[in-house]
Every structure is written in structure tokens, then in C-alpha cells.
Amino acid sequence: MHGPASPGWLLVALCAATGGYCLLRMRSRVEEQRRAAGGEALMGFAMALMAVPATVVAPPRWAWIAYVVVFGGAAIRTLRAARGSAHHLHHLVGAFAMAYMAATMATGRHHGHGGVAPLTGALLLYFAGYVLWSGGRLVPVAAVATAGVGRTVGWGDRPELARACRLAMAMAMLAMLLTL
Template sequence: MHGPASSGWLLVVLCAAAGAYCLRRMRSGVEAQRRAAGGEALMGFGMAAMAVPAAVFTPPSWAWPAYALVFGAAALHALWAARAGAHHLHHLMGALAMVYMAAVMAVSPQGHGGHGGAGVPLVTGALLLYFAGYVLLSGVRLVPAGGGGETVGWGDRPELARACRLSMGIAMVTMLLTL
């Protein structure tokens, strides 16, 4: 992605840490945690790889179509899984955003080269609005509702899963802004 290298590296670390935690959640004893964790781990690691500053590493030309293919498959999986729950619609939006960013980078490795500086393209703007709303809603959901007290494993803590989703939502907004 484009932008300052320091913010790129922060995104890499944030997304890789979220991906690693999601991998840990895949070993959870709670089935609902395991179901969502695989897609979220893929998203975290994919975002980390995509956020590596362009000044440090420029992916080969075949990498962007490969990203689009992987996240296109993830989008189809999320669409199929959305029959069972609304959270998979968010996975669908995330996967489609990754396909879109990969397509933009494949066409113009310098970013939005095709819009002539006339502002933010419509798709980018729509994705920014969606993910900004998601970040705000996720932030509100982090506010404790009381109760609790029981001891659970790291992979079973819903507040950590919500914090990871919030982090990846913030990272997605940042990546869309620097596209």
C-alpha cells in the first residue's frame, strides 16, 4: 500500500497479530468461535501482506491477481456461509474489499491511477463508509455489559475477538484511504 512506511509497518504488525490470534481461536472449545476464526485469520494475514510498504517490497505482477483469486474464493465461501448468520455478510464485505484493492493495484500499482485525481472513486467511498460504520459499531460493542467472572481460555474470550475485528476494521479503513 502507499503512504508512510512507518504506518505501513504498524498495519503489518496489527494485522499479523490479529491473524495470529484468530489462528489461536480456531482451537477454541466454542464452536461459534472456531467457525468465524478461519476467515478472520485469512483476512488478517492477507491484510498484513498487502500492507507491507511499497518502498520496501514491490510484489511481482502476478501477486495482485493471486490476491484477487484467493479473496474471491473467500467471498464465495462467506456468501455461502451467510445463509447461517449475518456476521458472514461482514466477511463477504471484507473479502470483496480485498478483491477490489487487489484489482486496483493490478491495474495501477501506483494506486487510483485511473480516476485522474477527481476525488475518491465511488466503490472506494462506499467501502470506506461501510468500514467506518463497522468500526464505530464495533467500538460500541467493546463497552462492557457487566456480568462475566468466569474464567475462559484465550481463544474463547469474546471481547478479544471483538477487539481483533475492530483492529482489522480500522486497518481496512486505513488501507482504503491509502489506496
């Protein structure tokens, strides 16, 4: 993505760490949590790759096209699962935003000083709202010490950590959209 190198590397680190934590969450005993964590890990690592400063590595056009295909496919897959689930709808918007950013980078039509495209503005508003909403939900969540009789909750089953992970990725998406 375009922008200064130092914030770009911080964004890479944040997204990679979030993707790594989502891989840990895939060890959950709950199937739905494992599936969601897998999609979030993919998103985190892909965002880390996209956030590498363009001054270090300028990906070729085919790489951006590959992102469009991967995240366009993820958006279509998520669309099928999204019926009635706000969480799946958020994944749908995230996958669409990734495909949109990759398509913008592939075509070379960066908005830069010419203003913000309406779709970019709508995505910025969505992710800003999501950051505020999910941050507000994170505050009152108490850590769960046990699940069931004498069984401690593993890293993959901690709701406050999963919410923090989603919040971090939403903030990263917001930052990436700002550099578009």
C-alpha cells in the same frame, strides 16, 4: 500498499498480531468460533502482507492476481454462509474489499489525486460505520470469568477479545482503503 513507510509498518504489525490472536482463537471448543477465527486469521495475515510498504517490496502483478483469486473465492464461499447472519455478511464485505483492493493494485488504477472511486467510497463508509458500531459494542462488554461449573474461559472463547480483533481489522481495512 501506497503510503508512508512508518504507518505501513504499524499496519503490518497490527494485522499480523490480529492474525496471530485469531490463530489462538482457533483452539476454542466451539466449532463456529474456530471456523470464524480461521477466516479472520487468513484475513489478518493477508492484510499484513498487503500492507507492507511498496517502498520496501513492490509485489509483482501475479501476486495481486493471486489475492484476487483467493479473496474472490473467500467471498463466494462466505456468500453461501451469509444467509441471515450479520457476522458472515461482514466477512463477505471484508473478502470483497480485499479482492477489490488487490484488483485495483493489479490493474495499476490507483485513485491517488484523481479522487475517490464510488466503490472505494462506499467501502470507506461501510468500514467507518463498522468501526464506530463495533467500538460502541466493545465498551459495555464485561469480561467473562467462567463458563459452566468451575471452568475458566480460554483465550479463544473471550467475546470481548474477538470483538477487539474484529475492530482492529476493520480499522486496518479503513486505513488500507484510504491509501488506495
